Amino acid sequence: MTAEIKSEDFLREKISPHIKRLIEEGNNAIELQFKSLSKKLKKSSFKFDPLAEDTLYSPARGLTHKFSNRLLWKINLNCASYCQFCTRRRQIGLENKILSRKDIKKGINYLYQHKEIEDVIISGGDPFCTPKATEFLIKEIDKINSVKVIRIGTRLPIHSPELLARKEILSLMKIISKISTKKPIFVLLHVEHPSELTHMAKNFIQSIKKTGAIVLSQTVFLKKINDNVDVLASLFTGLYHLGVIPYYIYRCDYVRGLEKFICPIRKEMLIMTKLRKTLSGIAIPTYVIDVEGRGKIPVPLNFWRGTNLSECNDFDGKKIQI
């Protein structure tokens, strides 16, 4: 689904009624994520697609095959709201937003030809925003024995939790429920701030869990939004208590247009070090930076002293010999 970037004001503002309500209630952390502050991008050395998803690694429309055993499948370019820090802001909301059945069939053929692919990650956009297409896709993938695991990324429970009642979503849930008894399905929930875990959002998440899918979370470090120990402690603990495993916290990608969201890396390391000392191990996501061609590289916390692996710091900062 390669999309050409024609202008610099491509990620327009789209805010769902649910997110709009949270903003109107004075939720600054939400407003900063969704309100588009300026249309004109400032000069920057950052690229629009630094991870080369649409060029080096795309064998067919919607597919990114970077690592031999995994396939990223962007089924649409649509979301219920547009996050202004989106890594794929170069293409979210552009025309031609949904893969056709023909495109999906081509991708399925690719999977049959590439038996080394065991893990398919369905993303977008938001696959829950096109429930019929996602349902069709996971039914097709279910028939392929070489694919052992399906992952589905979504932010719909945060953006528009009321859509849980839609019959297409309920139907998708039923299929997830059916397939997950044979093949593990992981639902990757994108969540940035504890105030996103509203009563309705929690209800949606619980419904996903009831399907038998394993729910994991993904978060991006965002300057002035969640770059704070207490905020992230509240988020990760809230997820843990819901039975959602915090999986990754990403350093914000160096994407053109995202400069204002990027925190100093040492601040992020310090925050994650403090959290590691206080939260349960299960409630701590792996802190990573996505590097083009290399994957998600874990960022070290402040426990180890340089490259000397014979000594490190304990939780109180005291030197210990290993």
Ligand code: SF4
């Ligand atoms: S939901 Fe995901 S894909 Fe959609 S705008 Fe937000 S970060 Fe981007």
